[in-house]
Amino acid sequence: MAPDDLHVFSQLSTATVTQRITIPFAGAFGVVKHRLEKIFESVEPSTDEESGLPALKVHGRVTLKQESEKHISLQWSSDPISDMVSDSIVALVLNISREVPKIVVEEEDAVKSEEQNGKKVEKVIYALLVSLFGDVKLGENGKLVITVDGNVAQLDKESGAVESEHGGLKERVRLAFERIRSAVKPIPLTAS
Structure with a gap:
């Protein structure tokens, strides 16, 4: 008998049970949407x-x-298929919630290790410049002041620009820094 005919041929009536559940989730709603789209054919925003x-x-x-x-929160009218879909959504959301702290910790570790690598790179660059030119000091605005035989050159570590009145020293410092930087920070394989 069809559910619509139940009240016609008997004294029974049909009812719909609407279920609702609230799940703790502190991540981005877009992440849930993206994951649901990978699993289910129909996800309508x-x-x-x-x-x-x-x-x-x-x-x-x-x-x-x-x-x-x-x-x-999830809300659905109870039937076997809707119950199964809602169970899988709850499992997916709880799984994402469990992954989020790991992702945050991994990102924080990556930032810390990148900062440490940056400091190591600066130390290596400084040590190599000292081995080549001898007198290298930290000057104003983060520039390195290199003195050779009374001639002074100022090297900007970020841009690689060199300022000096002595043309020969300026060119030597620029070339040395370029080579050191290319050795310490080679071109990445995934360059775009």
Whole structure:
């Protein structure tokens, strides 16, 4: 018997059970959308009419809303397929929540290691310049002051620009710095 015919041929009536669950999630709602699109064929973005918050409709059955910065809610009419879809969405969101701290820690470690590498590179550049020219000191604005036989050259570590009244020293410092920098920071393989 069809559910619509139930009340016609019996004294029973049909009912729809709407289920709702709230899940803790502090990440970006776009990450959830991206992951859902990789798994499900139909993920339609929308906006919740009541609150104006971003929402997604998965397979036309389960509505996913970003309730706050720390919560996502799911709502669906209960049936075997909708229940299965909602279970997989809950698992996906909880899995993303578990991955987010790892991603943040890895990014922080990458930033720290890059800063450490930058300091090491500066030390190597400084040591090589000292071995070539002898008297190398840190001057104003982060420039290195190189003195050879009374002649002074100022080297900008960022741009590689050299200022000096002595043309020969200026060219030697510029060429040496260029070679040192290319040895210490070679061209990356994934250059675009």
